[in-house]
Amino acid sequence: MTDQSYNFAYLDEQTKRMIRRAILKGLAIPGYQVPFASREMPMPYGWGTGGVQVSAATLMPDDTFKVIDQGADDTTNAVSIRKFFEKTAGVATTEETEKATVIQTRHRIPETPLHEDQVLVYQVPIPEPLRFLEPRETETRKMHSLEEYGLMHVKLYEDISQHGAIATSYAYPVKVEGRYVMDPSPIPKFDNPKMADCPAIQLFGAGREQRIYALPPYSRVVSLDFEDHPFDPSKADHPCDLCGAEDSYLDEVITDDAGGRMFVCSDTDYCRARREAGHVGAQAPAMKEGAGA
Amino acid sequence: MYVAVKGGERAIDNAHAWLAEERRGDTSVAELSTSQIREQLALAVNRVMAEGSLYDPDLAALAIKQARGDLIEAIFLIRAYRTTLPRLGASEPVETAKMACDRRISATFKDAPGGQVLGPTFDYTHRLLDFKLAAEGETPQAPEAEPAGGPTPHITGFLNREGVIQSEPEGDEIPPDLTREPMELPANRSLRLQSLSRGDEGFILSMAYSTQRGYARNHAFVGELRIGAVAVEMEVPELGFAIEIGEITLTECETVNQFTGSKTEPAQFTRGYGLVFGQTERKAISMALVDRALRWKELGEEDQGAPAQDEEFVLMHADNIQATGFLEHIKLPHYVDFQSELELVRKLRREAQATSMPEAAE
Numbered sequence: 001m002t003d004q005s006y007n008f009a010y011l012d013e014q015t016k017r018m019i020r021r022a023i024l025k026g027l028a029i030p031g032y033q034v035p036f037a038s039r040e041m042p043m044p045y046g047w048g049t050g051g052v053q054v055s056a057a058t059l060m061p062d063d064t065f066k067v068i069d070q071g072a073d074d075t076t077n078a079v080s081i082r083k084f085f086e087k088t089a090g091v092a093t094t095e096e097t098e099k100a101t102v103i104q105t106r107h108r109i110p111e112t113p114l115h116e117d118q119v120l121v122y123q124v125p126i127p128e129p130l131r132f133l134e135p136r137e138t139e140t141r142k143m144h145s146l147e148e149y150g151l152m153h154v155k156l157y158e159d160i161s162q163h164g165a166i167a168t169s170y171a172y173p174v175k176v177e178g179r180y181v182m183d184p185s186p187i188p189k190f191d192n193p194k195m196a197d198c199p200a201i202q203l204f205g206a207g208r209e210q211r212i213y214a215l216p217p218y219s220r221v222v223s224l225d226f227e228d229h230p231f232d233p234s235k236a237d238h239p240c241d242l243c244g245a246e247d248s249y250l251d252e253v254i255t256d257d258a259g260g261r262m263f264v265c266s267d268t269d270y271c272r273a274r275r276e277a278g279h280v281g282a283q284a285p286a287m288k289e290g291a292g293a
Numbered sequence: 294m295y296v297a298v299k300g301g302e303r304a305i306d307n308a309h310a311w312l313a314e315e316r317r318g319d320t321s322v323a324e325l326s327t328s329q330i331r332e333q334l335a336l337a338v339n340r341v342m343a344e345g346s347l348y349d350p351d352l353a354a355l356a357i358k359q360a361r362g363d364l365i366e367a368i369f370l371i372r373a374y375r376t377t378l379p380r381l382g383a384s385e386p387v388e389t390a391k392m393a394c395d396r397r398i399s400a401t402f403k404d405a406p407g408g409q410v411l412g413p414t415f416d417y418t419h420r421l422l423d424f425k426l427a428a429e430g431e432t433p434q435a436p437e438a439e440p441a442g443g444p445t446p447h448i449t450g451f452l453n454r455e456g457v458i459q460s461e462p463e464g465d466e467i468p469p470d471l472t473r474e475p476m477e478l479p480a481n482r483s484l485r486l487q488s489l490s491r492g493d494e495g496f497i498l499s500m501a502y503s504t505q506r507g508y509a510r511n512h513a514f515v516g517e518l519r520i521g522a523v524a525v526e527m528e529v530p531e532l533g534f535a536i537e538i539g540e541i542t543l544t545e546c547e548t549v550n551q552f553t554g555s556k557t558e559p560a561q562f563t564r565g566y567g568l569v570f571g572q573t574e575r576k577a578i579s580m581a582l583v584d585r586a587l588r589w590k591e592l593g594e595e596d597q598g599a600p601a602q603d604e605e606f607v608l609m610h611a612d613n614i615q616a617t618g619f620l621e622h623i624k625l626p627h628y629v630d631f632q633s634e635l636e637l638v639r640k641l642r643r644e645a646q647a648t649s650m651p652e653a654a655e
Binding site for chain 2: 006010012035036037038039040041042044045046047049069070071074075076077078079080083106107108125136137138163164165167169170171186187188189190208210211234235236249250251252266
């Protein structure tokens with residue numbers, strides 16, 4: 001049931017129009033951070049206001065919406081955002097990646113490959129990949145316009161000289177279409193390769209920082225690295241203990257106070273689908289669906 | 294045995310229900326009405342209106358009640374509400390020289406036309422707990438006088454006539470709107486003032502205090518502080534002239550600052566300006582000091598590298614709704630990122646161990 005006291009998807013049409021213009025500009029200049037007049041939303045800054053505004057401007061009444069946080073549909077903030085759009089837009093929602101037309105995510109890209117009829121909306125806390133090297137926005141914008149990315153390469157090099165490896169494991173910077181260095185949002189670097197050549201539209205919204213950026217379908221997205229230290233999209237060296245998947249990103253779950261632990265898919269929909277298809281992991285028999293609710 | 298965590302939705306509903314119960318507190322104690330908050334916690338209401346950027350005492354009182362007295366949470370409720378309101382137009386600039394002053398003081402002149410009016414101030418109270426208030430007695434009526442007739446001109450106007458205070462450039466350009474356009478740096482003064490006016494009182498206070506303690510020191514005199522009601526006028530296109538649409542209470546502070554001159558400007562006094570909704574004088578004075586500190590560039594002063602001189606630092610961190618949201622978001626799950634950090638630390642430790650104990654690694 002739509003809450004009639006608000007416009008469809010909460011924002012008024014003029015605001016959505018302003019956001020859509022920013023999205024279109026972002027798609028036209030892949031990886032470039034477009035300033036936009038971010039609105040106060042009824043959830044706090046830092047909790048997905050950028051993603052929510054982009055989703056609000058993207059959703060149409062016949063869309064099917066999916067929200068994940070940490071790869072899961074049932075984490076509290078994902079539930080909260082899904083309920084927000086159920087209430088203000090009345091759109092259909094799903095947990096199945098395949099069936100969704102708009103997917104809002106925090107910190108993950110679904111394991112199931114996306115297709116052309118989908119839009120993936122990322123929640124972004126700090127859109128500026130150079131921010132922790134240079135705190136000033138006036139400086140970093142200049143660096144982007146001059147394509148002055150030496151500082152970033154020096155940082156990665158220093159990592160290698162100190163630790164023997166690049167010590168960035170999430171929010172790993174990428175270069176888009178050979179031009180802009182872009183923050184992929186705090187996804188694990190395991191997810192970085194999924195951004196490249198992706199058939200879906202990828203939109204990034206940073207509400208507090210008032211920036212939107214975008215990747216059109218099939219964009220060239222390269223994780224920064226060196227020839228002798230190539231990018232390594234690592235994950236826990238383990239199959240999922242519930243569904244046995246070897247190719248999915250895993251969460252480590254502590255099961256007792258004696259050092260017991262297990263590894264499970266972070267993408268809950270992917271794991272569920274695999275288990276329903278008969279895949280079984282090492283600790284799966286004890287799994288009882290819904291018993292913990 | 295591990296079972297996948299489900300039930301976020303039910304947990305949220307239950308948390309909200311418990312919150313509502315805690316908000317009400319002990320039901321044997323009478324419930325607080327929003328009109329009680331509006332009338333008796335007026336300074337809290339004023340702060341919520343100022344930092345919420347919405348002048349509506351009833352809504353601010355409601356927000357304070359809903360937020361259980363957490364003013365930043367109340368400000369957040371007001372901001373989230375105001376963003377949904379349609380924008381009908383812009384008012385004429387308010388005429389603070391015509392303010393009906395409840396309070397008007399100057400620290401630079403012993404007396405001036407319009408007089409010194411203390412008004413309802415804490416200033417000369419002794420901060421002794423008044424236990425009579427705990428006993429819920431009636432407050433005796435304060436003595437009344439006839440309102441002062443005649444205008445109350447701005448104090449800085451007198452200095453201006455002599456030419457000893459810097460004059461502000463005239464301009465009829467439309468100021469940018471912080472709530473409708475993304476903040477772009479460097480910001481002009483009207484944008485800075487908007488940001489300071491809705492910025493967090495504590496943050497602006499500390500920034501102002503730092504200038505008094507020597508970080509970009511610029512000794513400020515309170516040339517004038519005035520609190521009172523001003524008329525809000527708006528030009529209605531159908532009429533072709535401005536009509537009064539209401540009245541709001543404002544606090545205005547103009548500081549007069551020493552200035553010995555620079556390469557570009559002669560020795561003269563300079564100004565800082567604060568204007569805030571409601572009776573909010575701590576905020577208005579703080580705002581004026583920070584405004585003055587941020588003007589170093591146009592006055593040709595030296596950049597001392599002080600925080601209060603740093604426009605980007607001040608403006609990007611003044612908004613408590615942005616700050617509290619981002620700060621508190623670290624409560625949200627981060628286990629995907631933490632997992633990748635965990636893997637990295639394990640890997641680096643393994644490698645370090647292998648190099649320090651090569652034979653053991655065999």
